[in-house]
Amino acid sequence: MSAPSHTPAHHAATRPAPRATKVAAHERVEIDMTVNGSEVTLRVPPRVHLADALREQLGLTGTHLGCEHGVCGMCTVLVDGAAARACLLFAVQCEGAEIVTVEGLGSQEDQHPLQRAFSAHHGLQCGFCTPGMLMSSYDLLAGCASVEPEDLPVEMSGVLCRCTGYRGILAAVADVAAEHPDGVPAPRNCRPRTLVGRGGPAPARAGDAVPEARPPAPVEVRLPSGAPSATVEVRTELGVPVEKAWEVLDDFHRLAACLPGAELVEVLGDDRYRGRATVALGPVKLTFDGLAHVVEREGRRMRVLAQGADTGGSTTQADIRLRAEPTEAGGTVLQADAALFLSGRIAQFGRALAGDVSRRMFEQFARAVEENARTGRAPAGPVKPTSALALLAGVIAARLRAVVRRIRRSR
């Protein structure tokens, strides 16, 4: 086996030793480090390892944890340019260190060559080992003059894949090694940004401005280009005449009052509205601050663009078309088509689930419109945010029904 030869220049291996310190077992200590190009300050007791600090304090959950004693390699990150087990390193040891996690390697829009190769070679099945594999292979190929394909099984043995995805993984690494004989390009997604995790915003450093907890509310809705994360088409029959139903939709105050979990905060003019919406789903609870803009009104049709961001870095945009038509029985068919664009943590919902949840919310909205139209007045308070349990139960029931139907049909 020929060991790969490395040029040390690519590795920022040496940094001045951190200052002397002493921390009691239950005392929290402030640690300054650079994570994916951002300077952060953490407050942790000594026993918290780096992987937990990254995941729980900074919301960087790309670093996975398997064994927590150094065997599986899931937690591999770059520390001062070299791959290391984040579960075998206490955060308190990382004073002044430069950390790169898989989030820093590349972004969805600008993937690192390794990420593209893993995808092209089907180097991931469940994806649990993928962050570790990516960071380990980056470490192997960065600044490396040569890695022979026959050395890869040994060189990549520090990370375990439970899905036996090794063939694809090794093929991906071999590909990138061949393409970049002088070393792979540097991580692509390292730049200063506000990292905010589940534990709330990182404490500000003395003298620093307190980071903006909520992104400033936009004044224009901009829809991303590209395919939406999910599309929803819903038709619901309401037992009220179409004129009554449309009255509700035509008055944005009444419409907003019917939106589950939504609250109208400010009327901006030009048919633009600032609002807040809360979605609670199981352990998930997101509060979006955002803007809705009615861009078209024509007859009993309207088109609304909406945009919201929550403090956890999730954003959502929607292009919604609403239409009300009379039925022969004197009721109303309410129809909605929506294209949803999700990014950030919320995007981890599968497309199907995002669609299901949106559909349930629309049905709830339609019921509220019907109620509002019937009583002729705006409800006293806003419609409650969708209850997690009810919503989930509804989603599961709907899925079960679909499965049963499919089974029946296939008989």
Next chain:
Amino acid sequence: MKAPPFAYVRPATLDDVIAELAGGTGDVPSGKVLAGGQSLVPVLAMRLGRPATLVDINSVAELHGFEAIDGTGAGALRIGAAVRQRTVERADVTRAVPLIGMAMPFVGHRELRSRGTVVGSLAHADPAAELPAVAACLDATIEVAGPAGRRRVPAGDFFAGAMTTGAGPEDVVVSVDFPAARPGEGFGFAEIARRHGDFALAGVAAKVRVGGDGAVAQARLTGFGISDRPVTRDVTDLVRERDLREAMTELAAEVVDTAGDAHGSTGYRRRLFGVLAARELAKARGRAHTSAEEATR
């Protein structure tokens, strides 16, 4: 699994390290040295140990020393206690001690060697670890500092049993000196593990020196993973005179005394040891000849 709570100290001087280690409650020092953490942290995570204090030695400037030194006679490579395995693995000066370069790829995985230290591996003294075997085979010298001052311990006396060394709980290992290879010396290293990066089921380190006449002047063999510590034998006579394979099979019966486990019986380890020892001694002898020829050219 998370580590239990501990106090954390990161002194800037060796004296402060020693003072922190001595400052336990009662008679028993309650501090542990934290070097690379690649063996200590798993122990904490599995709750196999609960030291009250971890004394991180990584900010002690003196312990970062890594250099070729001239001893009396031949040179040596001195590696300080805070020097990472990966640094040693990649440094040009390490070529002075070829056995380290042969052994290093087997020490865990790349991602562990970026944090793990050479000295930490010696201090941890796992019976199946590679670097203690290298130190034993080359008869390296280990410098230990404690409340009573400093002392230098030959590797042969340092490893006292599984995870037991000549360094006491109040001591800190400062550095290790590996003698540099001289002309006419050749080395061999091999191990068998269930998976690359795992501890060895059995392994050997070999060193052979040939004289000006081309005859073997000295041969040393160290086995690891075969007993509760690295076992070193002078095998000069065996290499000179006899069928190597047969001689090593006999030696295996004598030195391999580790109990069998789920991964291999004692008999299996004896077979591994015999095969690896004969093969690596033969390679080391061949390399020694090459080295002697190059020196006379």
